[in-house]
Amino acid sequence: MNETFLWLNGYQWTVLAASLSVIFGGIGSCIGITSAAKMSAGVLAEDPDKFGGLLVLSILPGTQGIYGFITGLLVVVFFGLLGGDGKSIVLAQGMRIFLGCLPVMIMCLISGIYQGVVSTAGVAMVAKRGETAGQGMILSALVETYAVLSLVVSLFLIMAAQAG
Amino acid sequence: MLNALKDPLKYGYAVGRIKVRETKMLGTNRLERLVNAGDFGDQKRILAETDYGSFFQEAVTPEDVEKSLGDYLTVLYEFLEEIYPEKQILFYFISRYDFHNLKVLLKAKYGEKTGEQIWSELGTLEPESIKKGIKEGELEGIVEPYRSALEEAMSRFEESKDSQQIDIILDKALYELLYMIAKKQKNKFFIDYVRSSIDIVNLKVFMRAKNLNKEQEFVEDALLERGFVSKEKLILLYPESLDIFVKELKETPYAMMVRDSVEGQKFDLDIFDRKEDDFLVRYIKIAKYIPVGLEPLISYIMAKENEVKTLRIILIGKLSGLSAQTIKERVRVQYV
Incomplete structure (x- = not known):
């Protein structure tokens, strides 16, 4: 029960997994959105009619933060961190939960930032030609794929950890 | 990678x-x-569709056109000043007007005809205090690097009584300043642009000197450092024939411009001037494919300046009765 690895026991590793999923997904999205939104603000200052397309382009890197949030929330719910049941998580299970969250932590951080880069380029495209907003969104969504894949795998791994 | 985040x-x-x-x-x-x-x-009616429209409503004479274009640039620079995070980039462009003004003033002081050169309102230097300072030879109130450039230009002129010395000294100071500004930004696109501009100034000095059969010492003194084509190479080529000069530059991006400017045993600098602007506009077009960064900001100013230059040629050409064909030959390649 009180077995530890790197000073943390199973319960603490589980809490760490939920926290870092939210933190890293959030950082990726913050940077991505800021990058696209800042340029969108410049474009909108000149041409407010482009708001529709630019809003979607700026918001696209935001999904990574949501994936991190979903992962974190599921860990909290599945392992009873709210009710105090979580205290009984053994080190082996805690480590499995932590390792299961790794895909979301890493991929959401990186893909959020890079999706911001693609979205920013999309904003530049829309600034020139308003009708290219759809194409910009598709290009940006290509980066999204890998965040979704990491979410799927993380969810399965968490479920596997819960099943024991 | 880091720039993709920071820019x-x-x-x-x-x-x-x-x-x-x-x-x-x-x-x-x-x-x-x-x-x-x-x-x-008719031209005014066409311009009325653009953001130039309001500047030309009252314009009638070529002087009005000059003034309107000057006003347009002033408003443009005010806008850029407001939005550009890096004011140094603007200083890069504005310092050229300052140096132009210094040249005009110095030449006026020494009684040289300045021709069409007029005071530009775009510089940062305060006209009255500078005029007074130059007239009375009191340069204390003038900021660096203008002050040391002025001091050197004045002492060189008083030694040689040759007004070309003013151009040489001030150009050297200007391009050194421009290079330093670009270098500080650590941006390859920017630095390469300055180095290309230096090459072009050097080639012009070289060609003009060759046309006038100047001595080698003149070229050695007038050529600028820091270009892609080294000063030493140009000095070595100076005594050679035009054919060898053209051949030696074959590997550089300037090969076509130089070749096209050769007319018999002389260079045609009019042709070179036109090709020079086209060359630089083509260079800045690289920035079109860079979605965000310093490059689009720099090339926008260059593109606008080129646009104003072209507009001046077209409007004043029309006012002075040139045919559409003649004007078309003088029109430069555009950024968009």
Whole structure:
């Protein structure tokens, strides 16, 4: 029960997994959105009619933060961190939960930032030609794929950890 | 990788604004319509569709056109000053007007004819205090690097009584300043642009000297450092024939411009001037494919300056009765 690895026991590793999923997904999205939104603000200052397309382009890197949030929330719910049941998580299970969250932590951080880069380029495209907003969104969504894949795998791994 | 993160945060807003403004630039089509317009009145009607419109409402004479274009640039620089995060880039462009003004003033002081050169309102130097300072030889109130350049230019002129020395000294100081500004930004596109501009100034000095059969010492003194084509190479080529000169430059990007400017045993500097602007506009077009960063900001100013230059040629050409064909030959390649 009180077995530890790197000073943390199973319960603490589980809490760490939920926290870092939210933190890293959030950082990726913050940077991505800021990058696209800042340029969108410049474009909108000149041409407010482009708001529709630019809003979607700026918001696209935001999904990574949501994936991190979903992962974190599921860990909290599945392992009873709210009710105090979580205290009984053994080190082996805690480590499995932590390792299961790794895909979301890493991929959401990186893909959020890079999706911001693609979205920013999309904003530049829309600034020139308003009708290219759809194409910009598709290009940006290509980066999204890998965040979704990491979410799927993380969810399965968490479920596997819960099943024991 | 790190720049991909930093650039949108630093330059994103400004780039967003200028990307939209770029779409409102005159472009080849509208310029062609301006060239083919019946008279200046028609041209004004075409310009009324653009952001130039309000500046030309009252314009009648070539002087008015000059003034309107000057005002247009002043408003443009005020706008850029407001949005650019890096004021040094603007200083790069504005310092050229300052040096131009210094040349005008110095030549006026020494009684040289300045021809069409007039005081530009775009510089940062205070006209009255500078005029007074130069007239009375008191340079204390003038900031660096203008002051040391002025001091050197004045002492060189008093030694040699040759007004070309003023141009040489001030150009050297200007390009050294421009190079330093670009270097500070650590941006390859920017630095390479300055180095290319230096090459072009050097080639012009070389060609003009060759046309006038100047001595080698003159070229050695007048050529600038820091270009891609080294000063030493140009000095070595100076005594050689034009054919060898053209051949030696074959590997450089300037090969075509130089070759096309050769007319018999002389260089045609009019042709070179036109090709020079085209060359630099083609260079800055690289920035079109860079979505965000310092490059689009720099090339926007260059593109606008080129547009104003072209517009001046077209409008004043029309006012002085040049044919559409003649004006068209002088029109430069455009950024958009």
